[in-house]
Amino acid sequence: MDALQRGCYGRPPMIRVRDMHKSYRTGKLVNEVLRGIDLDVADGEFLSIVGPSGSGKTTLLHAIGGLDSDYTGKVEVDGKDLHDLPDTGLSNYRNRFVGFVFQSFYLLPHLTCMENVVLPALFARGDGVLADDAAHTRAREVLAHVGLEDRARDRPTTLSGGQRQRIAIARALFNRPRLMLCDEPTGNLDTKTGAQIVELFRRLNKDAGITVLIVTHDPRISQATDRTIRVEDGQLFDEPRGGFRREPPEVAPVDEAAPAGKQGAAR
Ligand code: ADP
Numbered sequence: 001m002d003a004l005q006r007g008c009y010g011r012p013p014m015i016r017v018r019d020m021h022k023s024y025r026t027g028k029l030v031n032e033v034l035r036g037i038d039l040d041v042a043d044g045e046f047l048s049i050v051g052p053s054g055s056g057k058t059t060l061l062h063a064i065g066g067l068d069s070d071y072t073g074k075v076e077v078d079g080k081d082l083h084d085l086p087d088t089g090l091s092n093y094r095n096r097f098v099g100f101v102f103q104s105f106y107l108l109p110h111l112t113c114m115e116n117v118v119l120p121a122l123f124a125r126g127d128g129v130l131a132d133d134a135a136h137t138r139a140r141e142v143l144a145h146v147g148l149e150d151r152a153r154d155r156p157t158t159l160s161g162g163q164r165q166r167i168a169i170a171r172a173l174f175n176r177p178r179l180m181l182c183d184e185p186t187g188n189l190d191t192k193t194g195a196q197i198v199e200l201f202r203r204l205n206k207d208a209g210i211t212v213l214i215v216t217h218d219p220r221i222s223q224a225t226d227r228t229i230r231v232e233d234g235q236l237f238d239e240p241r242g243g244f245r246r247e248p249p250e251v252a253p254v255d256e257a258a259p260a261g262k263q264g265a266a267r
Pocket residue numbers: 024025026031033051052053054055056057058059060
């Protein structure tokens with residue numbers, strides 16, 4: 001735990017995970033995916049979580065994002081235990097505090113890019129509700145932020161993969177999240193486009209101060225973040241930085257490219 005807390009550099013953590021266990025039950029089989037993990041993430045960190053396929057990266061991200069509450073132990077974000085939030089508090093947390101970005105973009109193909117980006121306004125309640133004009137102004141702002149204001153009227157199906165992911169990121173930015181949770185955000189993109197998306201995340205982190213947590217198979221993506229945690233055998237490990245890393249084979253799809261076993265400990 002000490003090693004994982006070092007990432008907070010003395011600042012209060014935005015995310016505190018304590019003794020978190022998560023199992024899936026299928027009939028009589030129990031698959032204990034996360035086995036008592038601890039993690040601190042500081043406000044303003046740019047962090048990646050790596051690990052082999054099936055190691056529990058998405059499971060952990062869903063717990064932190066309030067998409068799954070069926071675990072034991074504690075997940076605290078911004079000083080609040082997610083288990084203690086009432087349903088409305090949890091949906092506010094998901095809609096306002098967190099911006100989600102996924103591998104498959106999840107854009108609605110029959111809507112324009114502008115309509116996709118403005119979707120979070122439809123789910124707003126209370127002081128989050130925006131008048132139509134304000135919502136469209138905000139949508140134009142975030143489209144400009146990802147460099148795609150000129151595609152506002154187009155449908156996502158007319159865009160490249162990288163452009164679609166930018167639209168998804170614009171939608172995630174709409175409600176000014178303090179935390180971006182990204183699950184294999186470059187998994188469907190070629191290397192160069194993936195690097196551009198990570199650069200966009202870096203800019204959002206450094207310029208807008210958004211805490212960015214990226215779950216990825218791809219060592220090239222994780223190397224671009226400021227800190228990397230490895231999940232393996234249900235436990236978290238600090239991933240050494242700056243040492244030797246094996247590059248995945250050029251032709252392998254990203255999903256198959258996770259290195260087997262732990263990385264060398266050279267710093
Ligand atoms: P990763 O994102 O690292 O590939 P996941 O968190 O998706 O891993 O899955 C971790 C393990 O939990 C895998 O063995 C997977 O099969 C299992 N798992 C994930 N979701 C479910 C589910 N809804 N029901 C049963 N098992 C699941």
